[in-house]
Amino acid sequence: xxxxxxxxxxxxxxxxxxxxxxxxxxxxxxxxxxxxxxxxxxxxxxxxxxxxxxxxxxxxxxxxxxxxxxxxxxxxxxxxxxxxxxxxxxxxxxxxxxxxxxxxxxxxxxxxxxxxxxxxxxxxxxxxxxxxxxxxxxxxxxxxxxxxxxxxxxxxxxxxxxxxxxxxxxxxxxxxxxxxxxxxxxxxxxxxxxxxxxxxxxxxxxxxxxxxx
Amino acid sequence: xxxxxxxxxxxxxxxxxxxxxxxxxxxxxxxxxxxxxxxxxxxxxxxxxxxxxxxxxxxxxxxxxxxxxxxxxxxxxxxxxxxxxxxxxxxxxxxxxxxxxxxxxxxxxxxxxxxxxxxxxxxxxxxxxxxxxxxxxxxxxxxxxxxxxxxxxxxxxxxxxxxxxxxxxxxxxxxxxxxxxxxxxxxxxxxxxxxxxxxxxxxxxxxxxxxxxxxxxxxxxxxxxxxxxxxxxxxxxxxxxxxxxxxxxxxxxxxxxxx
Ligand SMILES: Nc1ncnc2c1ncn2[C@@H]1O[C@H](COP(=O)(O)OP(=O)(O)OP(=O)(O)O)[C@@H](O)[C@H]1O
Ligand SMILES: [Mg+2]
Numbered sequence: 118x119x120x121x122x123x124x125x126x127x128x129x130x131x132x133x134x135x136x137x138x139x140x141x142x143x144x145x146x147x148x149x150x151x152x153x154x155x156x157x158x159x160x161x162x163x164x165x166x167x168x169x170x171x172x173x174x175x176x177x178x179x180x181x182x183x184x185x186x187x188x189x190x191x192x193x194x195x196x197x198x199x200x201x202x203x204x205x206x207x208x209x210x211x212x213x214x215x216x217x218x219x220x221x222x223x224x225x226x227x228x229x230x231x232x233x234x235x236x237x238x239x240x241x242x243x244x245x246x247x248x249x250x251x252x253x254x255x256x257x258x259x260x261x262x263x264x265x266x267x268x269x270x271x272x273x274x275x276x277x278x279x280x281x282x283x284x285x286x287x288x289x290x291x292x293x294x295x296x297x298x299x300x301x302x303x304x305x306x307x308x309x310x311x312x313x314x315x316x317x318x319x320x321x322x323x324x325x326x327x328x329x330x
Numbered sequence: 331x332x333x334x335x336x337x338x339x340x341x342x343x344x345x346x347x348x349x350x351x352x353x354x355x356x357x358x359x360x361x362x363x364x365x366x367x368x369x370x371x372x373x374x375x376x377x378x379x380x381x382x383x384x385x386x387x388x389x390x391x392x393x394x395x396x397x398x399x400x401x402x403x404x405x406x407x408x409x410x411x412x413x414x415x416x417x418x419x420x421x422x423x424x425x426x427x428x429x430x431x432x433x434x435x436x437x438x439x440x441x442x443x444x445x446x447x448x449x450x451x452x453x454x455x456x457x458x459x460x461x462x463x464x465x466x467x468x469x470x471x472x473x474x475x476x477x478x479x480x481x482x483x484x485x486x487x488x489x490x491x492x493x494x495x496x497x498x499x500x501x502x503x504x505x506x507x508x509x510x511x512x513x514x515x516x517x518x519x520x521x522x523x524x525x526x527x528x529x530x531x532x533x534x535x536x537x538x539x540x541x542x543x544x545x546x547x548x549x550x551x552x553x554x555x556x557x558x559x560x561x562x563x564x565x566x567x568x569x570x571x572x573x574x575x576x577x578x579x580x581x582x583x584x585x586x587x588x589x
Pocket of ligand 1: 151152195
């Protein structure tokens with residue numbers, strides 16, 4: 118699905134060869150500062166490498182229209198962001214851009230239940246706790262059914278174990294059912310082993326250690 | 331200018347007592363502003379005296395070249411002033427857009443105002459041409475200055491929101507909608523507020539001038555209404571042109587936020 122060939126970004130990331138398989142749930146695992154977020158951002162054109170090539174479906178990422186690419190390769194950033202408005206508006210925020218699928222309140226309420234969020238759709242998103250915001254941001258991405266790949270940067274970092282398990286299993290089932298792909302970052306070895314089809318260890322793919330030292 | 335009250339030089343000098351009072355206050359309160367106050371007073375005086383003589387010359391030698399020259403100087407000064415008053419750093423593209431928006435927005439409003447609304451002739455009559463240009467340009471200048479600050483501040487404080495929207499497939503336009511609307515709002519708010527206070531809190535610029543020069547208050551009010559509408563048009567036009575192109579300078583060709 119994604120292929121890296123001699124990719125370099127500043128002195129942060131250097132990857133000679135790396136392939137992500139299609140229709141898989143892949144976990145990126147590595148220490149803080151190893152470049153996981155940077156790598157994810159390159160996959161949907163939020164960052165562009167300084168040199169080397171990244172392909173998505175055999176086509177250079179640079180050749181895609183970045184906005185069209187991001188509608189297919191949707192990303193949830195590391196810090197959950199709430200936009201001004203209600204929980205409902207925040208959940209629907211991403212759908213505005215793809216303009217394809219619709220979601221009525223019953224679907225949204227179902228989603229809140231899946232995310233274990235005991236909140237009303239009318240609640241002010243700004244008032245939510247950190248973990249609640251993270252789940253709303255997660256839900257926002259889940260609703261975007263036009264996506265082919267989901268990039269999730271530590272989507273459950275602020276959740277307790279029980280909630281994390283529930284959210285991750287709902288998510289992984291959704292991915293499998295729809296035949297989509299996902300790449301997620303986590304610091305929890307357990308989560309990685311439990312939900313990922315494949316774990317990519319950052320220290321194994323990075324080539325910069327030998328180069329820069 | 332027939333029945334206009336003339337004040338003597340001595341009377342005029344007596345008005346500087348207000349500055350003396352101000353200076354006394356800041357010295358007493360130990361507010362370090364004396365230098366600025368003195369410079370501002372001097373500049374105001376010298377600039378107005380020079381402009382006064384310049385206008386005497388221009389009014390006596392009506393010529394379209396002078397009128398066009400004056401408006402060119404005003405536009406240049408306004409653009410330069412926006413650059414200077416914006417404390418935040420600006421890239422070269424943004425500066426270019428400020429200049430284009432300022433000039434095209436005010437000129438469009440100015441032409442409409444002169445040829446459709448007021449219809450004075452000759453079209454370059456400095457008695458109308460210059461003060462009207464001054465008011466439209468001055469207000470647009472303030473509007474764009476506010477808009478520039480709000481735009482830059484919005485992109486720095488709401489960077490995460492913009493990025494989150496881009497990650498979900500928003501176009502740069504969609505991702506900056508909130509910031510752009512807020513910037514537009516803060517840029518035109520003073521103009522809207524001044525319409526609200528018009529006639530009650532102040533009898534500004536043109537009206538005061540027209541009354542002082544001996545015309546009746548009703549004539550003065552007609553002019554004031556027209557000029558207020560003209561100012562509103564000029565401010566909104568130049569600000570929207572600025573914002574429409576300005577937000578794009580925060581993104582690169584790959585629809586990534588710069589910086
Ligand atoms: N915009 C930037 N400019 C310069 N350096 C950056 C920038 N963003 C990140 N870095 C640096 O790149 C390195 C990798 O950052 P990145 O955020 O990708 O790490 P990470 O693996 O996601 O870490 P964490 O697990 O803490 O989120 C860090 O050393 C960071 O300081
Ligand atoms: Mg990270």
